[in-house]
Amino acid sequence: MKHNFGAGPCILPQNVFKQAAAAVLDFNGLSILEVSHRHKDFVAVMDEATDLVKKALNVPVGYSVVYLQGGATLGFTIAALTMMRDKKKAGYINTGTWASGAIKEAKKVGLDVNVFASSEDKNFTYIPKDYSIPTDADYIHFTSNNTIYGTQFHEFPKTDLPLVCDMSSDIFSKVINVAYFDLIYAGAQKNLGPAGATLYIVKDEVLGKSTSPFLPTYLDLKQHVEKESMLNTPPVFSVYVAMLNLRDMLANGGVKAIEERNDAKAALLYKEIDENPLFKGTVYPEDRSKMNVTFLLHDEHLSEEFDKLWKGAGIVGLPGHRSTGGYRASLYNALPIESVQVLVDVMREFARVKG
Protein backbone atom coordinates (compact mmCIF):
# COMPACT_ATOMS: atom_id res chain seq x y z
CA MET A 1 0.00 0.00 0.00
CA LYS A 2 1.31 3.45 -0.95
CA HIS A 3 1.21 6.53 1.26
CA ASN A 4 -0.22 9.19 -1.04
CA PHE A 5 0.87 12.72 -0.12
CA GLY A 6 -0.19 14.08 -3.51
CA ALA A 7 -1.65 17.60 -3.70
CA GLY A 8 -4.68 16.75 -5.81
CA PRO A 9 -6.25 14.70 -7.20
CA CYS A 10 -5.49 12.97 -3.97
CA ILE A 11 -6.26 10.19 -1.59
CA LEU A 12 -9.88 9.36 -0.73
CA PRO A 13 -11.04 6.72 1.76
CA GLN A 14 -10.39 3.15 0.64
CA ASN A 15 -13.97 2.18 1.29
CA VAL A 16 -15.11 4.98 -1.05
CA PHE A 17 -12.82 3.60 -3.77
CA LYS A 18 -14.34 0.15 -3.25
CA GLN A 19 -17.93 1.36 -3.50
CA ALA A 20 -17.09 3.52 -6.52
CA ALA A 21 -15.44 0.55 -8.23
CA ALA A 22 -18.48 -1.62 -7.52
CA ALA A 23 -20.81 1.01 -9.02
CA VAL A 24 -18.77 1.08 -12.22
CA LEU A 25 -19.86 -2.54 -12.65
CA ASP A 26 -23.30 -2.34 -11.12
CA PHE A 27 -25.37 0.70 -10.27
CA ASN A 28 -28.92 -0.65 -10.08
CA GLY A 29 -28.24 -2.96 -13.03
CA LEU A 30 -26.29 -0.48 -15.14
CA SER A 31 -22.81 0.94 -14.78
CA ILE A 32 -22.69 4.34 -13.07
CA LEU A 33 -20.74 5.34 -16.20
CA GLU A 34 -23.66 4.64 -18.54
CA VAL A 35 -26.61 5.81 -16.50
CA SER A 36 -28.53 8.84 -17.79
CA HIS A 37 -28.13 11.91 -15.63
CA ARG A 38 -31.91 12.36 -15.99
CA HIS A 39 -32.66 8.90 -14.63
CA LYS A 40 -34.37 9.06 -11.25
CA ASP A 41 -31.59 6.99 -9.69
CA PHE A 42 -29.01 9.59 -10.59
CA VAL A 43 -31.26 12.52 -9.74
CA ALA A 44 -31.45 10.94 -6.28
CA VAL A 45 -27.62 10.84 -6.18
CA MET A 46 -27.39 14.52 -7.10
CA ASP A 47 -29.97 15.40 -4.45
CA GLU A 48 -28.14 13.44 -1.80
CA ALA A 49 -24.72 14.81 -2.81
CA THR A 50 -26.17 18.31 -2.47
CA ASP A 51 -27.92 17.64 0.83
CA LEU A 52 -24.85 16.02 2.36
CA VAL A 53 -22.75 19.13 1.63
CA LYS A 54 -25.37 21.15 3.48
CA LYS A 55 -25.26 18.72 6.38
CA ALA A 56 -21.48 18.43 6.53
CA LEU A 57 -20.91 22.20 6.51
CA ASN A 58 -24.08 23.18 8.32
CA VAL A 59 -25.08 25.38 5.39
CA PRO A 60 -27.74 27.82 6.56
CA VAL A 61 -31.14 28.35 4.97
CA GLY A 62 -30.88 30.89 2.15
CA TYR A 63 -27.85 29.26 0.55
CA SER A 64 -27.73 26.92 -2.44
CA VAL A 65 -25.26 24.20 -3.28
CA VAL A 66 -24.49 23.28 -6.89
CA TYR A 67 -22.04 21.05 -8.72
CA LEU A 68 -20.56 22.40 -11.96
CA GLN A 69 -17.59 21.53 -14.14
CA GLY A 70 -14.58 23.62 -15.18
CA GLY A 71 -12.62 23.33 -11.94
CA ALA A 72 -11.82 26.21 -9.64
CA THR A 73 -10.19 27.81 -12.67
CA LEU A 74 -13.62 28.44 -14.18
CA GLY A 75 -14.70 29.39 -10.66
CA PHE A 76 -12.37 32.41 -10.87
CA THR A 77 -14.48 33.69 -13.76
CA ILE A 78 -17.87 32.61 -12.44
CA ALA A 79 -17.18 34.23 -9.08
CA ALA A 80 -16.21 37.53 -10.70
CA LEU A 81 -19.24 37.54 -13.01
CA THR A 82 -21.64 36.57 -10.23
CA MET A 83 -20.45 39.26 -7.84
CA MET A 84 -19.99 42.16 -10.29
CA ARG A 85 -22.22 45.11 -9.38
CA ASP A 86 -22.42 48.78 -10.39
CA LYS A 87 -19.01 49.75 -9.04
CA LYS A 88 -17.33 47.14 -11.20
CA LYS A 89 -14.55 47.07 -8.60
CA ALA A 90 -13.27 44.17 -6.53
CA GLY A 91 -10.73 43.74 -3.74
CA TYR A 92 -8.42 40.70 -3.89
CA ILE A 93 -5.77 39.29 -1.58
CA ASN A 94 -2.86 37.79 -3.45
CA THR A 95 -1.36 34.84 -1.60
CA GLY A 96 0.08 32.87 -4.49
CA THR A 97 -0.47 31.19 -7.81
CA TRP A 98 -4.18 30.46 -7.48
CA ALA A 99 -5.05 33.83 -5.99
CA SER A 100 -3.10 35.43 -8.86
CA GLY A 101 -5.11 33.32 -11.29
CA ALA A 102 -8.35 34.57 -9.75
CA ILE A 103 -7.13 38.19 -10.03
CA LYS A 104 -6.25 37.71 -13.67
CA GLU A 105 -9.70 36.38 -14.55
CA ALA A 106 -11.50 39.11 -12.60
CA LYS A 107 -9.61 41.68 -14.67
CA LYS A 108 -10.47 39.84 -17.85
CA VAL A 109 -14.19 40.08 -17.21
CA GLY A 110 -13.86 43.84 -16.81
CA LEU A 111 -13.46 44.41 -13.09
CA ASP A 112 -11.18 47.07 -11.71
CA VAL A 113 -9.21 44.87 -9.32
CA ASN A 114 -7.61 46.36 -6.22
CA VAL A 115 -5.01 43.94 -4.85
CA PHE A 116 -5.04 45.50 -1.40
CA ALA A 117 -2.88 42.84 0.27
CA SER A 118 -0.19 40.56 -1.08
CA SER A 119 2.61 38.34 0.17
CA GLU A 120 4.43 38.36 -3.14
CA ASP A 121 7.26 40.43 -1.59
CA LYS A 122 8.37 37.34 0.34
CA ASN A 123 7.57 34.74 -2.25
CA PHE A 124 4.14 34.01 -0.74
CA THR A 125 5.59 32.59 2.48
CA TYR A 126 3.04 34.29 4.73
CA ILE A 127 -0.56 35.45 4.95
CA PRO A 128 -0.81 39.25 4.83
CA LYS A 129 -2.32 40.74 7.99
CA ASP A 130 -1.68 44.48 8.09
CA TYR A 131 -4.00 45.82 5.47
CA SER A 132 -7.12 47.87 5.27
CA ILE A 133 -9.90 46.32 3.30
CA PRO A 134 -11.35 48.61 0.64
CA THR A 135 -14.91 49.69 1.16
CA ASP A 136 -15.27 50.85 -2.43
CA ALA A 137 -15.71 47.44 -4.05
CA ASP A 138 -18.46 45.07 -5.09
CA TYR A 139 -16.87 42.21 -3.17
CA ILE A 140 -13.71 40.88 -1.53
CA HIS A 141 -11.98 37.69 -2.67
CA PHE A 142 -9.36 35.49 -1.04
CA THR A 143 -7.96 31.95 -1.29
CA SER A 144 -8.29 30.20 2.07
CA ASN A 145 -5.46 27.71 1.58
CA ASN A 146 -2.52 28.13 -0.72
CA THR A 147 -1.94 24.66 -2.05
CA ILE A 148 1.42 25.40 -3.65
CA TYR A 149 3.10 27.62 -1.04
CA GLY A 150 1.70 25.89 2.05
CA THR A 151 0.06 28.85 3.77
CA GLN A 152 -3.47 29.04 5.12
CA PHE A 153 -5.78 31.70 6.52
CA HIS A 154 -6.41 30.70 10.14
CA GLU A 155 -8.59 33.77 10.51
CA PHE A 156 -10.73 35.02 7.68
CA PRO A 157 -10.57 38.63 6.46
CA LYS A 158 -13.00 40.93 8.24
CA THR A 159 -15.23 42.94 5.97
CA ASP A 160 -18.80 44.14 5.64
CA LEU A 161 -18.63 43.66 1.89
CA PRO A 162 -19.71 40.41 0.25
CA LEU A 163 -16.95 37.87 0.81
CA VAL A 164 -15.93 35.30 -1.80
CA CYS A 165 -13.52 32.45 -1.17
CA ASP A 166 -11.70 29.90 -3.28
CA MET A 167 -11.72 27.04 -0.76
CA SER A 168 -10.44 24.37 -3.14
CA SER A 169 -7.79 22.91 -0.90
CA ASP A 170 -9.22 23.15 2.59
CA ILE A 171 -12.98 22.82 2.27
CA PHE A 172 -14.30 20.00 4.53
CA SER A 173 -10.99 19.97 6.40
CA LYS A 174 -12.27 22.08 9.29
CA VAL A 175 -15.44 23.59 10.62
CA ILE A 176 -16.37 26.87 8.92
CA ASN A 177 -19.19 29.33 9.28
CA VAL A 178 -20.74 29.36 5.81
CA ALA A 179 -22.92 32.33 6.74
CA TYR A 180 -19.76 34.45 6.80
CA PHE A 181 -19.45 34.07 3.01
CA ASP A 182 -21.52 35.09 0.04
CA LEU A 183 -19.89 32.64 -2.30
CA ILE A 184 -17.56 29.69 -1.79
CA TYR A 185 -16.19 27.62 -4.64
CA ALA A 186 -13.90 24.61 -4.70
CA GLY A 187 -12.65 22.01 -7.15
CA ALA A 188 -13.72 18.59 -5.90
CA GLN A 189 -10.38 16.88 -6.25
CA LYS A 190 -8.99 17.45 -2.77
CA ASN A 191 -11.29 16.61 0.10
CA LEU A 192 -14.52 16.03 -1.79
CA GLY A 193 -14.07 13.54 -4.60
CA PRO A 194 -12.44 12.86 -7.94
CA ALA A 195 -11.63 15.64 -10.40
CA GLY A 196 -14.49 16.69 -12.63
CA ALA A 197 -16.96 18.38 -10.32
CA THR A 198 -16.65 21.86 -8.84
CA LEU A 199 -18.65 22.82 -5.81
CA TYR A 200 -20.36 26.21 -5.35
CA ILE A 201 -22.08 27.32 -2.17
CA VAL A 202 -23.84 30.58 -2.78
CA LYS A 203 -26.05 32.93 -0.82
CA ASP A 204 -29.29 33.04 -2.78
CA GLU A 205 -29.63 36.77 -2.48
CA VAL A 206 -26.52 37.43 -4.58
CA LEU A 207 -27.92 35.52 -7.55
CA GLY A 208 -29.35 37.31 -10.57
CA LYS A 209 -27.70 40.62 -9.71
CA SER A 210 -24.66 40.56 -11.97
CA THR A 211 -24.10 43.77 -13.95
CA SER A 212 -21.86 42.05 -16.46
CA PRO A 213 -22.97 42.71 -20.03
CA PHE A 214 -21.52 39.32 -20.88
CA LEU A 215 -23.07 36.38 -19.04
CA PRO A 216 -23.12 33.17 -21.08
CA THR A 217 -25.60 30.61 -19.83
CA TYR A 218 -23.04 28.22 -18.35
CA LEU A 219 -21.39 31.04 -16.39
CA ASP A 220 -24.65 32.19 -14.85
CA LEU A 221 -24.76 30.60 -11.42
CA LYS A 222 -28.45 31.47 -11.04
CA GLN A 223 -29.34 29.16 -13.88
CA HIS A 224 -27.39 26.29 -12.34
CA VAL A 225 -29.17 26.83 -9.03
CA GLU A 226 -32.56 26.94 -10.73
CA LYS A 227 -31.78 23.75 -12.63
CA GLU A 228 -30.40 22.05 -9.49
CA SER A 229 -27.02 21.29 -11.10
CA MET A 230 -28.71 19.76 -14.15
CA LEU A 231 -28.49 22.67 -16.59
CA ASN A 232 -26.39 20.38 -18.74
CA THR A 233 -24.88 16.94 -18.24
CA PRO A 234 -23.17 17.02 -14.85
CA PRO A 235 -19.97 15.07 -14.10
CA VAL A 236 -21.97 12.02 -13.11
CA PHE A 237 -19.19 9.82 -11.76
CA SER A 238 -17.47 12.61 -9.88
CA VAL A 239 -20.72 13.64 -8.18
CA TYR A 240 -21.47 10.01 -7.35
CA VAL A 241 -18.10 9.51 -5.67
CA ALA A 242 -18.44 12.85 -3.87
CA MET A 243 -21.73 11.56 -2.48
CA LEU A 244 -20.04 8.35 -1.27
CA ASN A 245 -17.25 10.36 0.30
CA LEU A 246 -19.66 12.71 2.05
CA ARG A 247 -21.57 9.73 3.43
CA ASP A 248 -18.31 8.32 4.74
CA MET A 249 -17.32 11.68 6.21
CA LEU A 250 -20.59 12.04 8.10
CA ALA A 251 -20.55 8.43 9.28
CA ASN A 252 -17.13 9.04 10.80
CA GLY A 253 -17.93 12.05 12.92
CA GLY A 254 -18.28 14.74 10.25
CA VAL A 255 -16.06 17.74 9.71
CA LYS A 256 -15.49 18.36 13.43
CA ALA A 257 -13.91 14.93 13.87
CA ILE A 258 -11.94 15.37 10.66
CA GLU A 259 -10.61 18.69 11.91
CA GLU A 260 -9.27 17.03 15.06
CA ARG A 261 -7.56 14.32 13.02
CA ASN A 262 -6.13 16.90 10.61
CA ASP A 263 -4.78 18.98 13.51
CA ALA A 264 -3.02 15.93 14.91
CA LYS A 265 -1.49 15.01 11.54
CA ALA A 266 -0.20 18.53 10.91
CA ALA A 267 1.19 18.85 14.44
CA LEU A 268 3.06 15.56 14.09
CA LEU A 269 4.76 16.57 10.85
CA TYR A 270 5.54 20.19 11.74
CA LYS A 271 7.07 19.04 15.03
CA GLU A 272 9.44 16.80 13.11
CA ILE A 273 10.31 19.55 10.62
CA ASP A 274 11.14 21.89 13.52
CA GLU A 275 13.14 19.33 15.51
CA ASN A 276 14.97 17.53 12.74
CA PRO A 277 18.34 19.22 12.04
CA LEU A 278 18.24 18.34 8.33
CA PHE A 279 14.95 20.05 7.46
CA LYS A 280 13.27 23.43 7.65
CA GLY A 281 9.77 24.69 6.97
CA THR A 282 9.34 27.20 4.16
CA VAL A 283 6.62 29.51 5.53
CA TYR A 284 5.94 31.67 8.59
CA PRO A 285 4.97 29.27 11.40
CA GLU A 286 1.76 31.11 12.30
CA ASP A 287 0.52 30.82 8.71
CA ARG A 288 1.37 27.18 8.13
CA SER A 289 -1.18 25.17 6.21
CA LYS A 290 -2.62 22.07 7.81
CA MET A 291 -3.34 20.68 4.37
CA ASN A 292 -0.12 21.25 2.43
CA VAL A 293 3.07 21.11 4.47
CA THR A 294 6.01 22.59 2.57
CA PHE A 295 9.59 22.00 3.67
CA LEU A 296 13.18 21.87 2.44
CA LEU A 297 16.42 20.10 3.19
CA HIS A 298 18.99 22.52 4.58
CA ASP A 299 21.46 20.88 2.25
CA GLU A 300 19.88 20.23 -1.12
CA HIS A 301 22.74 17.94 -2.06
CA LEU A 302 21.16 15.35 0.20
CA SER A 303 17.94 15.24 -1.81
CA GLU A 304 18.85 12.25 -3.95
CA GLU A 305 19.51 10.12 -0.87
CA PHE A 306 16.43 11.37 0.95
CA ASP A 307 14.25 10.76 -2.12
CA LYS A 308 15.47 7.17 -2.27
CA LEU A 309 14.54 6.64 1.36
CA TRP A 310 10.95 7.94 1.22
CA LYS A 311 10.26 6.26 -2.08
CA GLY A 312 11.51 3.02 -0.55
CA ALA A 313 9.01 3.47 2.29
CA GLY A 314 6.12 3.52 -0.21
CA ILE A 315 5.58 7.29 -0.10
CA VAL A 316 4.38 9.03 -3.27
CA GLY A 317 3.52 12.61 -4.19
CA LEU A 318 6.08 14.30 -1.95
CA PRO A 319 8.00 16.59 -4.35
CA GLY A 320 7.04 20.27 -4.09
CA HIS A 321 5.17 22.02 -6.89
CA ARG A 322 7.28 22.54 -9.99
CA SER A 323 7.34 26.28 -9.27
CA THR A 324 8.73 25.99 -5.73
CA GLY A 325 10.82 22.81 -5.50
CA GLY A 326 11.54 21.22 -2.13
CA TYR A 327 8.90 19.00 -0.59
CA ARG A 328 5.18 19.24 -0.04
CA ALA A 329 3.30 16.73 2.05
CA SER A 330 -0.41 17.12 1.48
CA LEU A 331 -2.37 15.86 4.45
CA TYR A 332 -5.88 15.73 3.04
CA ASN A 333 -8.72 14.24 5.05
CA ALA A 334 -8.35 10.66 3.90
CA LEU A 335 -4.60 10.45 4.58
CA PRO A 336 -4.24 8.39 7.77
CA ILE A 337 -1.98 9.58 10.57
CA GLU A 338 -0.11 6.29 10.14
CA SER A 339 1.11 7.56 6.75
CA VAL A 340 2.33 10.78 8.37
CA GLN A 341 4.15 8.66 10.94
CA VAL A 342 5.87 6.74 8.13
CA LEU A 343 7.15 10.03 6.69
CA VAL A 344 8.27 11.24 10.13
CA ASP A 345 10.09 7.94 10.72
CA VAL A 346 11.86 8.26 7.37
CA MET A 347 12.96 11.83 8.22
CA ARG A 348 14.25 10.67 11.61
CA GLU A 349 16.07 7.73 10.14
CA PHE A 350 17.67 10.04 7.58
CA ALA A 351 18.83 12.37 10.35
CA ARG A 352 20.25 9.41 12.28
CA VAL A 353 22.20 8.15 9.26
CA LYS A 354 23.48 11.61 8.40
CA GLY A 355 23.96 12.86 11.94
Ligand code: PMP
Ligand atom coordinates in the same frame (compact mmCIF):
# COMPACT_ATOMS: atom_id res chain seq x y z
N1 PMP B 1 -7.42 27.13 -6.41
C1 PMP B 1 -6.71 26.36 -5.58
C2 PMP B 1 -6.55 26.78 -4.16
C3 PMP B 1 -6.13 25.18 -6.06
O1 PMP B 1 -5.42 24.41 -5.23
C4 PMP B 1 -6.30 24.81 -7.40
C5 PMP B 1 -5.75 23.52 -7.98
N2 PMP B 1 -4.83 22.88 -7.26
C6 PMP B 1 -7.04 25.66 -8.25
C7 PMP B 1 -7.60 26.79 -7.71
C8 PMP B 1 -7.27 25.30 -9.66
O2 PMP B 1 -8.22 24.33 -9.67
P1 PMP B 1 -8.67 23.47 -10.93
O3 PMP B 1 -7.49 22.71 -11.38
O4 PMP B 1 -9.77 22.66 -10.36
O5 PMP B 1 -9.15 24.44 -11.97
